[in-house]
Amino acid sequence: MADIEDARVEDAGIDQAVDKLEPARIEAVIRRVLGAGCGARLKVYLQTCVHCGLCADACHTYLSRDRDPDFAPVAKVKETIWEMVKRQGRVSPEFIKKCARIAYTECGACRRCSMYCPFGIDIAYLIMLVRRICALLGVVPVYLQDTVNSHAATSNQMWVQPDDWIDTLIWQEEDAADELEGVRIPLDREGADIMYSVIAPEPKILAQLIANMAVIMKVAGVDWTMPSLDGWDNSNMAMYSGDFEVMGRVERLHWERALQLKVKRVVMGECGHAYRGAVYDGPKWLGWSKPPIPMVHAVEFYYELLREGRIKIARKIKEPVTVQDPCNIVRGRGLHHKLRYIINELCEDFRDVSPRFEHNYCCAAGGGVINCGPPWKLSRLKSNRVKAEQLAATDAHLVVTPCHNCHSGIEDIIGYYGLGMHVTFINELLVKCMDRGDGSGEVER
Amino acid sequence: MSGIDGWNWDAGERRVVELGVLSSFEQVHEFAVSPDGEKLAVPVVEEPGQVRVWQNGELWSEAVERAWSLRFLPDGRLVALVRVDDSWTVAVDGQRWEDEFEFAWNLKFSANGRSLAVQVKRGMKYGLVIDGRDWGAEFISMRDFALSPDGKRAAALVQVEQLAEADIFKFAEGVWSVAVDGQPWERRFINVYSPVFSPDGQHVAAEVRLDMFEYSIAEDGRPWDAVFGTSWAPCYRSNGKGIIAPVRTPEGWALVENGKPVWQGRYSQMWHQRLAPDGQRLAAVVSTAYGRWTVAVDDRPWPRTFSDVVLAPRFSPDGGRVVALARDQGSWLVVVNGQPWPGRFDMAWEPEFSPDGRHLAAKVERDGKFQVVIDGHPLPRSFDMLWSPRFSPQGDKLLVRAVEEGVYKRLVLGLEQLARA
Ligand code: SF4
Ligand code: SF4
Numbered sequence: 001m002a003d004i005e006d007a008r009v010e011d012a013g014i015d016q017a018v019d020k021l022e023p024a025r026i027e028a029v030i031r032r033v034l035g036a037g038c039g040a041r042l043k044v045y046l047q048t049c050v051h052c053g054l055c056a057d058a059c060h061t062y063l064s065r066d067r068d069p070d071f072a073p074v075a076k077v078k079e080t081i082w083e084m085v086k087r088q089g090r091v092s093p094e095f096i097k098k099c100a101r102i103a104y105t106e107c108g109a110c111r112r113c114s115m116y117c118p119f120g121i122d123i124a125y126l127i128m129l130v131r132r133i134c135a136l137l138g139v140v141p142v143y144l145q146d147t148v149n150s151h152a153a154t155s156n157q158m159w160v161q162p163d164d165w166i167d168t169l170i171w172q173e174e175d176a177a178d179e180l181e182g183v184r185i186p187l188d189r190e191g192a193d194i195m196y197s198v199i200a201p202e203p204k205i206l207a208q209l210i211a212n213m214a215v216i217m218k219v220a221g222v223d224w225t226m227p228s229l230d231g232w233d234n235s236n237m238a239m240y241s242g243d244f245e246v247m248g249r250v251e252r253l254h255w256e257r258a259l260q261l262k263v264k265r266v267v268m269g270e271c272g273h274a275y276r277g278a279v280y281d282g283p284k285w286l287g288w289s290k291p292p293i294p295m296v297h298a299v300e301f302y303y304e305l306l307r308e309g310r311i312k313i314a315r316k317i318k319e320p321v322t323v324q325d326p327c328n329i330v331r332g333r334g335l336h337h338k339l340r341y342i343i344n345e346l347c348e349d350f351r352d353v354s355p356r357f358e359h360n361y362c363c364a365a366g367g368g369v370i371n372c373g374p375p376w377k378l379s380r381l382k383s384n385r386v387k388a389e390q391l392a393a394t395d396a397h398l399v400v401t402p403c404h405n406c407h408s409g410i411e412d413i414i415g416y417y418g419l420g421m422h423v424t425f426i427n428e429l430l431v432k433c434m435d436r437g438d439g440s441g442e443v444e445r
Numbered sequence: 446m447s448g449i450d451g452w453n454w455d456a457g458e459r460r461v462v463e464l465g466v467l468s469s470f471e472q473v474h475e476f477a478v479s480p481d482g483e484k485l486a487v488p489v490v491e492e493p494g495q496v497r498v499w500q501n502g503e504l505w506s507e508a509v510e511r512a513w514s515l516r517f518l519p520d521g522r523l524v525a526l527v528r529v530d531d532s533w534t535v536a537v538d539g540q541r542w543e544d545e546f547e548f549a550w551n552l553k554f555s556a557n558g559r560s561l562a563v564q565v566k567r568g569m570k571y572g573l574v575i576d577g578r579d580w581g582a583e584f585i586s587m588r589d590f591a592l593s594p595d596g597k598r599a600a601a602l603v604q605v606e607q608l609a610e611a612d613i614f615k616f617a618e619g620v621w622s623v624a625v626d627g628q629p630w631e632r633r634f635i636n637v638y639s640p641v642f643s644p645d646g647q648h649v650a651a652e653v654r655l656d657m658f659e660y661s662i663a664e665d666g667r668p669w670d671a672v673f674g675t676s677w678a679p680c681y682r683s684n685g686k687g688i689i690a691p692v693r694t695p696e697g698w699a700l701v702e703n704g705k706p707v708w709q710g711r712y713s714q715m716w717h718q719r720l721a722p723d724g725q726r727l728a729a730v731v732s733t734a735y736g737r738w739t740v741a742v743d744d745r746p747w748p749r750t751f752s753d754v755v756l757a758p759r760f761s762p763d764g765g766r767v768v769a770l771a772r773d774q775g776s777w778l779v780v781v782n783g784q785p786w787p788g789r790f791d792m793a794w795e796p797e798f799s800p801d802g803r804h805l806a807a808k809v810e811r812d813g814k815f816q817v818v819i820d821g822h823p824l825p826r827s828f829d830m831l832w833s834p835r836f837s838p839q840g841d842k843l844l845v846r847a848v849e850e851g852v853y854k855r856l857v858l859g860l861e862q863l864a865r866a
Contacts, residue, residue, distance in 0.1 A: 012613075012614075013613055016614070136658060138617075138657060142611055142613055143611055145613045146610075146611040146612075146613055146616075149613060149616045152635070152636050152654070153586075153588070153604070153616075153621060153636055154586075154588060155588075161566075161571075161586060162550065162551070162564065162587075162588065163547070163548035163550060163564075163566045163571075166548070166550055167548060170511065177493065182471075182472065184472065184474075186474070186475065187513055187514075188475075188514070189475050190475075191792070191810075228514070228550060228551075229551060229589070230588060230589065243657070243658075245658065245660070245674065245675040245693075248675070249638075249675070252716075255754075259754065259756065262792055262794065264791065264792065286714055287713040287714035287732035287735060287736070287738075288732075288736060288753075288754070289735060289736025289752070290736070290753070292753050292754030292772060293753070293754070293772065373611075
């Protein structure tokens with residue numbers, strides 16, 4: 001039985017759009033989407049599923065909600081796309097409303113379940129199809145749609161004005177220079193080795209992370225730049241709302257900016273979905289089989305700097321630390337060993353989680369779920385009790401979360417379940433621990 | 446300064462300025478070099494919050510808090526965005542514009558360099574200033590703008606109505622438009638992108654989003670009848686009559702003119718369409734299959750495709766050749782009429798044709814050093830810094846602007862002499 005509280009959530013983006021839906025339009029949209037090359041793959045999936053239920057135990061929502069069968073991955077598919085196929089698109093507006101709730105708020109497209117399905121059925125892909133249908137019908141949670149609108153209008157996800165962006169970089173450079181002499185954030189430096197790109201919450205609410213990166217770049221002696229014009233934001237919620245046209249436009253501008261600046265590679269901040277958008281979904285929609293120039297996630301970058309000795313550690317964090325494996329860079333890219341290498345370099349008392357690596361649970365915030373905003377917050381928190389239990393078992397004080405969605409999602413879980421922990425980006429630990437070469441590098445063990 | 450004809454084209458090499466003296470400054474920022482190669486400039490930090498522009502050993506008389514976006518205009522003037530007493534403005538050859546702004550950014554200039562425009566913010570509103578003249582109009586937001594070919598007019602992407610937080614309904618009604626010389630088009634759109642002026646500067650075309658999943662091209666605010674899944678930046682024919690844009694159709698990406706197909710081919714992707722100087726022939730970057738990129742000229746893709754990316758093509762002045770930079774298997778190639786020059790590079794910059802179209806030269810990077818490649822042959826000398834080479838008006842000489850062993854040098858090379866060597 002679906003959670004009655006979730007079913008009652010009011011969301012103008014869904015409710016008002018559903019009120020205006022005509023069955024004929026629903027049918028036309030579903031037929032268009034299912035007919036456009038995905039019908040065959042879809043039928044194979046649906047015919048292959050033997051209803052064994054092995055995927056159920058993989059899903060944090062199912063585990064967290066007392067194994068309510070409605071939250072099993074296969075149920076999310078059965079309740080949505082399966083019905084659309086069976087009824088050849090002849091479904092009601094109310095049905096679409098339910099689909100939107102399930103697809104946007106009860107599945108984070110984390111792909112954990114497909115690892116446990118004996119046939120490798122890609123539930124997240126099927127859920128993304130549902131989202132595409134909902135998006136084409138205009139039925140998208142209001143806060144998620146607003147984020148997509150921001151991407152469409154400003155090419156960044158938080159309506160950051162063009163001057164605020166540049167001003168923030170200048171201000172962060174000045175702050176960073178107070179900490180370490182000579183730190184710069186070079187703007188539009190054509191021919192630099194690296195373009196550094198971030199997601200809009202950094203200039204908007206976490207600007208210190210940019211200053212930290214400037215300090216890291218200075219200490220490591222990196223030739224880098226940041227773009228002054230749109231294209232600086234590597235995030236992409238349009239990928240998750242199902243508006244692939246906006247997704248493609250945003251990704252293209254990000255890559256065009258890097259190509260204009262003649263950089264050899266792009267290093268991105270600590271974000272998981274942005275990695276997926278910039279490396280997989282965005283390029284794929286645009287026709288690239290891979291990004292046009294290499295994209296390096298912050299975890300790979302820090303690993304490289306530490307391994308090559310370009311950053312040396314002067315002191316280690318003493319308090320117990322654990323980690324969240326962001327789905328898009330761990331299940332999606334296999335960065336879990338590099339992530340642990342970094343944490344062990346920076347922390348004396350690292351307590352790993354169980355399950356871990358690609359088997360770790362999702363934070364329940366990714367996949368656009370946290371962007372569905374306040375109306376769905378309680379649902380999201382109820383959907384990840386299992387994460388709270390997993391983190392509590394480590395007895396750690398700090399949770400390293402190298403992804404913005406994980407960071408916010410885990411912070412919410414810590415608060416809701418009263419875990420008494422704190423979240424941190426690696427970037428924040430690195431500036432505390434590294435030898436800055438300015439005399440502040442006394443080793444303290 | 447007179448045009449390119451007036452530059453010193455006497456063959457030879459000259460040490461313009463020694464850069465060692467710059468080590469006396471706390472910081473040295475990004476260099477700029479004049480088109481004629483006579484001047485090199487860079488913002489230097491004397492002490493925190495005290496920045497000057499250094500040019501050939503001389504300092505601008507006034508120190509500012511910050512200076513960035515330093516560049517030489519095609520007419521040789523040196524401009525920068527500067528901050529003084531927490532206000533921003535534009536400085537040209539060391540003279541600040543009288544007007545000051547809360548912020549100023551995104552400098553653009555006309556092809557001849559005589560006209561200069563910048564986006565500004567004042568009183569939390571967004572506007573535009575051309576050659577020191579304020580548009581007078583202010584908007585809730587402005588993302589980007591285009592200048593007319595003569596640089597006298599501008600068209601900007603503007604938000605004309607306030608949106609309450611998360612007001613997705615008003616957004617869907619359309620609050621964006623294109624403002625031309627400060628006057629927004631009557632019609633509003635969900636989004637507007639990539640404005641461009643007609644060659645005579647009288648009309649403006651842009652991508653417009655009519656519905657959440659419907660895009661088209663509008664001229665002077667009137668969209669085409671045809672709508673598409675999405676689109677990319679339009680361009681004008683040189684006679685100003687046709688507007689050409691890549692659009693996404695159910696069969697693939699198509700090139701359309703005034704809403705109707707101009708090429709029959711459908712591609713996995715298409716962008717950066719460019720017209721030949723005759724205004725007839727067309728070249729565009731296309732993806733012929735997933736992960737395979739090349740240039741199509743008049744709807745015929747080059748047989749050779751590349752794995753990573755292909756940059757905007759460029760026709761030779763006589764229209765006979767098309768060149769594009771391509772990245773393939775991790776390194777850069779210069780590709781002329783579908784054939785890569787020998788050699789792979791760590792980076793390559795947009796090549797330049799000689800005015801008669803016979804020669805082609807490009808700046809390239811290999812192992813951290815920079816070289817000039819002419820007609821496929823790299824010059825033996827490599828430099829620590831290099832700016833893209835320029836041909837003389839007769840196409841018989843090449844101007845090389847480079848830094849070698851701490852000295853900024855200006856070299857004029859005779860092509861005949863190079864051919865003999
Ligand atoms: S949230 Fe993850 S595990 Fe659960 S159904 Fe979606 S993709 Fe599968
Ligand atoms: S594990 Fe696979 S086959 Fe079994 S119920 Fe889930 S999706 Fe179907």
